[in-house]
Amino acid sequence: MSTVIKNGHLIEPSTGISEAMDISYEGSKITNIGKDLSGDEVIDATGCVVCPGLVDIHVHFREPGFESKETIESGSRAAAAGGFTSVVTMANTSPTIDNAGMIEFVNRRARETAVIKIRPAACATKGMQGEELTEMAELKSVGAVAVTDDGKDIPSSWVMRRVMEYANMVDLPYMAHCEDHSLMEGGAMNEGYNSTRLGIPGMPKAMEEIMVERNARLAELTGAHLHIQHITTAGGIEILRRYKAKGIRITGEASPHHFTLTDDAIETYDSNAKMNPPLREQSDIDAIKEAIGDGTVDIIATDHAPHTPAEKDVEFSLAPFGILGLETSLGLVLTELVEPGVISIERAIEMMTVSGAKIVNIDAGVIREGGPADIAIFKKDQEWVVDAEKSESRSRNTPFNGRTLKGAIQRTICDGKTVFQA
Amino acid sequence: MSTESPITTWTRKHLIGIEELDRSEIELILDTAPQFMAVQQRESGIKKVPLLQGRLVVNLFMEPSTRTRVSFELAAKRLSADTLTFAASSSSTKKGETLHDTLANIEAMHSDIVVIRSQYSGAPQLLAKQHPSRIINAGDGNHEHPTQALLDAFTMRNHIRTLRDDPEAGLDGIRVALIGDIAHSRVARSNIWSLTKLGAQVIICGPQTLLPMEIEKMGVEVTSDLNEAMDGADIVYALRIQLERQSSALFPSLREYIRQFRVDQKSLEAAPDHALVMHPGPMNRDIELASDIADGPRSAVLDQVTNGVAVRMAVMHLMANSSQ
Amino acid sequence: MTDQSKIVMTPEAMKGHLAKLAEAILNAHRSAEDIYLLGIISRGKPLADRLAQIIKEKTGIEPHVGSLSTTLYRDDIRSGKVTVKLGSDSTHFDFDVTEKSIVFVDDVLYSGRTIRAAMDEVMDYGRPARIQLACLIDRGQRELPIQADYLGMSIQTQKSDHIQVLLNEIDGEDSVVLRTASEKTT
Numbered sequence: 001m002s003t004v005i006k007n008g009h010l011i012e013p014s015t016g017i018s019e020a021m022d023i024s025y026e027g028s029k030i031t032n033i034g035k036d037l038s039g040d041e042v043i044d045a046t047g048c049v050v051c052p053g054l055v056d057i058h059v060h061f062r063e064p065g066f067e068s069k070e071t072i073e074s075g076s077r078a079a080a081a082g083g084f085t086s087v088v089t090m091a092n093t094s095p096t097i098d099n100a101g102m103i104e105f106v107n108r109r110a111r112e113t114a115v116i117k118i119r120p121a122a123c124a125t126k127g128m129q130g131e132e133l134t135e136m137a138e139l140k141s142v143g144a145v146a147v148t149d150d151g152k153d154i155p156s157s158w159v160m161r162r163v164m165e166y167a168n169m170v171d172l173p174y175m176a177h178c179e180d181h182s183l184m185e186g187g188a189m190n191e192g193y194n195s196t197r198l199g200i201p202g203m204p205k206a207m208e209e210i211m212v213e214r215n216a217r218l219a220e221l222t223g224a225h226l227h228i229q230h231i232t233t234a235g236g237i238e239i240l241r242r243y244k245a246k247g248i249r250i251t252g253e254a255s256p257h258h259f260t261l262t263d264d265a266i267e268t269y270d271s272n273a274k275m276n277p278p279l280r281e282q283s284d285i286d287a288i289k290e291a292i293g294d295g296t297v298d299i300i301a302t303d304h305a306p307h308t309p310a311e312k313d314v315e316f317s318l319a320p321f322g323i324l325g326l327e328t329s330l331g332l333v334l335t336e337l338v339e340p341g342v343i344s345i346e347r348a349i350e351m352m353t354v355s356g357a358k359i360v361n362i363d364a365g366v367i368r369e370g371g372p373a374d375i376a377i378f379k380k381d382q383e384w385v386v387d388a389e390k391s392e393s394r395s396r397n398t399p400f401n402g403r404t405l406k407g408a409i410q411r412t413i414c415d416g417k418t419v420f421q422a
Numbered sequence: 423m424s425t426e427s428p429i430t431t432w433t434r435k436h437l438i439g440i441e442e443l444d445r446s447e448i449e450l451i452l453d454t455a456p457q458f459m460a461v462q463q464r465e466s467g468i469k470k471v472p473l474l475q476g477r478l479v480v481n482l483f484m485e486p487s488t489r490t491r492v493s494f495e496l497a498a499k500r501l502s503a504d505t506l507t508f509a510a511s512s513s514s515t516k517k518g519e520t521l522h523d524t525l526a527n528i529e530a531m532h533s534d535i536v537v538i539r540s541q542y543s544g545a546p547q548l549l550a551k552q553h554p555s556r557i558i559n560a561g562d563g564n565h566e567h568p569t570q571a572l573l574d575a576f577t578m579r580n581h582i583r584t585l586r587d588d589p590e591a592g593l594d595g596i597r598v599a600l601i602g603d604i605a606h607s608r609v610a611r612s613n614i615w616s617l618t619k620l621g622a623q624v625i626i627c628g629p630q631t632l633l634p635m636e637i638e639k640m641g642v643e644v645t646s647d648l649n650e651a652m653d654g655a656d657i658v659y660a661l662r663i664q665l666e667r668q669s670s671a672l673f674p675s676l677r678e679y680i681r682q683f684r685v686d687q688k689s690l691e692a693a694p695d696h697a698l699v700m701h702p703g704p705m706n707r708d709i710e711l712a713s714d715i716a717d718g719p720r721s722a723v724l725d726q727v728t729n730g731v732a733v734r735m736a737v738m739h740l741m742a743n744s745s746q
Numbered sequence: 747m748t749d750q751s752k753i754v755m756t757p758e759a760m761k762g763h764l765a766k767l768a769e770a771i772l773n774a775h776r777s778a779e780d781i782y783l784l785g786i787i788s789r790g791k792p793l794a795d796r797l798a799q800i801i802k803e804k805t806g807i808e809p810h811v812g813s814l815s816t817t818l819y820r821d822d823i824r825s826g827k828v829t830v831k832l833g834s835d836s837t838h839f840d841f842d843v844t845e846k847s848i849v850f851v852d853d854v855l856y857s858g859r860t861i862r863a864a865m866d867e868v869m870d871y872g873r874p875a876r877i878q879l880a881c882l883i884d885r886g887q888r889e890l891p892i893q894a895d896y897l898g899m900s901i902q903t904q905k906s907d908h909i910q911v912l913l914n915e916i917d918g919e920d921s922v923v924l925r926t927a928s929e930k931t932t
Contacts, residue, residue: 185670196634197441199543199565199608204635268551269544314520315542317563457818457836466842467871471818743823 001040002026003416008045008377012052013350014366023050025373028415033369045377048410051349053085053116053374055356055365056326058150058175058229058253058301061087061118063109064102065094070306070394072106073113075326077392078304080420082326083409085374086117086357086364091128092151098123098134103142115419116412117374119362121146124163124174130154133163136170145360148175150229153211155181160215164224173225173251173359178211178236179277188317190263190278198266200316205284208277209235216243216250225249227359230303232258232277234287241296251359252291253301256332257323257399259288265399271312271319273399275305289342292351299356300348302329306395324398327391331405334380339406345380373416382408428453432740436557438546439566440615448616449592452576454736455729461500462732473739474503477534482525483560484510485541489703490560490570493727494537497734503742506531521545525553534742538562556741564608570702571612573733575620577722578657580729581698594621599651599693601683602661602710603632603672609702610661614640627651628661628683631672648683652692659700660685660711676709686712690720698722754901754909755922760882763898764793767880768800770896771849774878778802781809782843783880786816786852786864787835792915793882794851812839814850819863837867844872849896853911855881858892883922885909 003025010021010033022037023030061075070078072089079087089106091097097106103120110118122144126132128151136147147167153176154160167174183204189195191202212228216239219226228240231252240252262281265273273279291297305322312319333352338345353365364374388401412420429446440448462469479498483491491507498505508528525536536555538546543563550557561567575593583591598617604610604626617624618641625643626633627650638644645651652658663679673679685699699711699721707713716723755763775781778801785794791813802808815837850864861879868874880896885903901924903909908925912918 191635193636193639196637197611197640199563199611201564202635269547310520313522313548315540315548315563316544317542457815460836461818464871466844470870472866473818473823 002031003041003043004037004039005043005045005050005375005377006037008048008050010050010367011346011349012367013346014354014368016346018346021050023367023375025375025413025416028373028417030367030369030371030373033367043377043411045410047379048377049345049380050375050377052353052365052367053376053412053414054083054330054352055086055354055362056084056302056304056329056352057088057146057299057356057360058255059087059089059304059326060092060306060322061089062093062306064105068308068394069311071113072109072118073115074392074394075304075306076110076114076116076118077420078324078326079116080412080414081392081409082328083330083376083378083412083420084116084326085376085412085414085419086119086362088119088121088145088360090150091121091123091148096123096128097121098126098128100135100138100142103139103144107143116414117364119143119145119360121148121150121175123147124149124167125154125159128152130156130159133166136166136172140170140172144172145362146173146175146227148177148229150175150177153177153179153181153215157214157218161218161222164218164222164226168222168224171361173227175227175229176211176215177229178208178215180207180210183207183210186317188274188278189266190280192263192281194263194266198269200266203276203278205233205235205280208233209239212236212239216240216248219243219250220246220248223249225251225359228252229301230255230258230277231288231297232280233284237287237291237296241291244296251298252296253299254288254292254297255301255303256325256329256336259285259292260332260336261399266316269316270399271314271316272323272397272401274316274319274321275303275323276321289337292337293342298351299359300329300333300351301356302326306393307397308394309396312397322397324391324393324395326393328386328398328400328405330378330409331384331386331407332400334407335405338380373413375413376409377411377413378407378409380407382406384408432744434741436546436550436559437568437737437741438550438557438559440568440571440612440619441566443615443619445619448572448575448619451572451733451736451740452579454740455576455732458500458732458735458739459729461735462728470500470502472502474498474501474534474742477503477742478532479503479505479535479537479738480528480533480555481505481507481560482528482536482538483508484521484545485539485561486510487539487561489727490539493730494558494560494734497731497738500731501735501738503534503738506533521548522552525549525555529553529555535738558737558741561608564606564611566612566615567608568612569730569734569737570609571616572737573726573730574613574659574700574702575616576733577700577726577729578698580725581722582656585696592620593617595623596656597623597625597654598657598659599655600624600626600659600661601648601651601685602628603663604628604637604661605632605634606664607661611640613659614642618642625651625655629673629679648689649692652689652697655693655697657698657700658685658690658693662702662704662706663710665706665709680709684708684710684712686715690715700726703727750926752924752926753921754924755883755899757920760898760920760922763882764796765800767882767896767898768797768804771797771880772801772804775847778805778807778809780847782841782846782848783809783811784814784839784848784850784864784868785811786850786860787813789911789913789916790814790850790852791835792913793853797851797880810839810841812841813837814839814864814867816860816863816867819867821859821863842872843868843874845875848874848877850877850879851881852879853882853913854909855879855884855892855894856887858888858890861892862890882911883909
């Protein structure tokens with residue numbers, strides 16, 4: 001049975017299409033892209049944007065080990081509700097995803113329970129201890145798309161160098177959470193006037209920037225593909241720009257909360273505004289937006305990090321770091337970047353689809369005839385209010401509860417199956 | 423002089439910090455305290471008034487403290503309240519009970535006021551969001567310790583009034599030096615808020631490793647030179663240094679700290695003769711403050727303790743008996 | 747609604763009543779030295795001072811005088827109507843109350859609650875031998891079993907009436923005014 005999506009405005013970044021266009025698919029494959037198509041089933045996309053299913057290469061689905069926060073299933077439902085059809089899951093689970101057996105576990109659980117496509121990342125060091133390399137060749141062969149010790153950095157430059165060399169050998173990108181943990185000292189928010197006022201130990205911007213520079217230097221030394229996760233500071237942007245100018249294989253991501261909120265959001269000690277790296281200051285938001293506008297930042301990724309209400313509803317210093325992101329990402333991108341004219345909607349979609357797919361070398365983020373029917377349909381001007389209680393996630397930790405966003409997902413299709421419908 | 427007109431009623435449910443208070447609210451508390459000093463000073467009579475009779479005041483001390491806890495207990499008892507003290511080390515928090523659950527258990531006993539101290543900034547706010555009790559912050563992490571600042575302002579104001587022989591004098595234009603580990607001091611932060619709101623000039627002084635980022639934005643002068651801080655200071659306020667800080671590379675040795683930052687006979691030579699010396703307690707004798715000064719005529723340390731009970735009585739009376 | 751005002755005590759009448767009260771108090775004590783007057787703040791205090799003056803003129807001996815503020819002992823504290831009267835006087839006396847004959851002095855006796863609060867307060871200072879009450883006006887409407895031992899005059903009032911005592915020391919003149927709220931005319 002064939003399905004046709006009619007009357008929508010297709011944005012397909014890899015080919016540069018942005019016009020009224022129909023799409024038809026059958027089974028799990030796209031059959032046709034064109035005008036006035038027909039099919040057995042008709043999805044009316046009048047007034048909607050139709051684009052490739054979104055791709056998020058930085059999410060935490062907590063399985064195995066932390067299933068009360070999230071599972072591969074619930075995470076995939078949250079992703080579908082946000083318009084995503086492919087995600088790259090991080091490896092800091094319990095036990096960590098540091099061997100082929102664990103990748104196969106994630107793959108199996110994804111097959112059994114996920115409604116969208118799950119592509120696992122593996123740890124770069126065993127147990128994320130920052131000492132011994134993982135078996136990257138085997139990990140890649142069973143499906144790992146990247147290596148990362150995300151959650152932490154790798155403190156020893158000696159080990160990081162070898163990680164990059166080895167990852168480069170098997171052609172896997174290293175996804176770097178940049179943090180000099182020795183500057184941590186109990187830090188729970190950005191170090192600045194607000195942390196002084198609120199009496200909360202601070203995490204200075206230098207803590208992140210030191211490692212962005214170090215990791216970039218090592219990427220330069222080794223020729224590896226370094227992907228800088230969640231950049232939050234103007235200083236970090238400056239480093240990213242400088243190394244890109246040198247032609248180093250470095251890419252960078254920004255998370256929606258880092259270009260939307262400053263550390264003012266912590267005013268009432270709301271631990272739903274606590275994450276690592278933390279919310280910074282307006283000057284940093286300005287720098288990130290500028291870097292998104294000029295292409296220095298390559299992709300948007302959420303760092304979706306669920307924690308249960310009981311875990312978050314404690315004293316600020318004791319609450320775990322992390323917030324949800326999948327269901328609010330598109331809305332924040334459209335409201336905070338597209339509407340004010342920082343980037344065009346076409347570029348926004350590109351940063352949320354094919355750009356991320358290219359970094360991890362997966363077949364996603366594209367609508368092409370014969371390709372997978374992974375499609376998102378959304379109303380770009382529709383306003384909606386974020387309601388944490390209605391999240392598909394098992395957790396509720398978002399700082400955006402009650403916020404009005406523009407851009408509502410109507411339907412998400414993965415391998416030809418509707419996996420979310422508003 | 424203050425351009426805000428004096429107020430006669432307290433309207434807040436909680437006392438969590440000085441930052442959010444108006445000058446007139448601070449002055450209301452300072453002006454309510456003297457009658458409670460009189461109660462404490464009754465020679466022959468009972469040092470009690472029935473203002474909180476039948477109410478329950480719970481001390482929830484998640485961080486150990488003797489002096490503040492005792493001061494609040496005494497204040498509550500002198501208002502004829504029933505008191506209950508819940509100290510974390512002996513409690514179910516060790517068994518993993520959250521702060522919310524601890525307080526909910528206590529509220530099942532219908533507490534009117536909860537006095538909370540925690541090692542974590544923001545604990546009172548966390549509770550205030552979800553629990554019906556009135557909450558007094560007895561110190562949260564590095565954030566604030568409002569009743570300490572209030573009793574300090576009361577002490578300073580009494581000193582200035584005596585010095586100038588003016589029973590109406592305020593703290594406008596007086597110069598206060600806060601000396602020591604500012605970064606980890608909630609007492610410093612609360613004092614900065616109250617003193618600047620009351621029109622005083624504040625200069626903070628400590629090793630650069632113990633000065634928080636951008637603190638000048640709170641409206642204070644900043645220095646690491648003790649002589650500069652002492653110059654023209656009407657009040658010299660020594661803060662407690664935590665001896666463990668030495669091991670975390672925050673200062674090299676007590677010896678150096680003493681030479682650079684101790685308030686003693688020698689360093690006070692740079693201060694005016696009338697300067698009052700204060701300390702929030704407990705004191706590390708001869709480290710941040712020399713014994714002979716602490717015990718001498720320029721020291722207000724014991725007055726601070728006495729004043730503390732009266733100020734806390736004033737706070738609890740205003741909170742418990744206001745129209746909320 | 748129109749109020750009707752009536753002067754129920756002229757300055758001369760007040761002088762007369764105070765002289766009578768002073769005489770009665772003196773007669774109830776062996777000597778002026780044994781008299782301990784506590785004026786209930788606010789208007790009881792100047793009245794107590796005046797009585798002390800009259801007694802001193804009569805005997806050459808000044809009785810003991812102090813003032814009592816009942817704000818910390820009000821029984822309506824939980825009503826939430828607490829306001830702090832800044833700059834007002836507080837309780838002050840420099841004698842031990844134990845074993846003494848205390849005379850409260852107040853301008854108007856009404857529900858009796860102020861006097862009850864005054865008794866609670868004085869008892870927290872010690873154990874007087876006896877406590878008595880000297881009052882300029884009793885306006886009735888008692889809510890507690892309390893009476894004046896020395897009384898100037900008695901007036902029947904309604905709860906809606908308002909008795910205003912003016913004293914030279916505070917208001918610049920001496921007089922007592924009764925304001926009755928009359929019924930609404932349709």
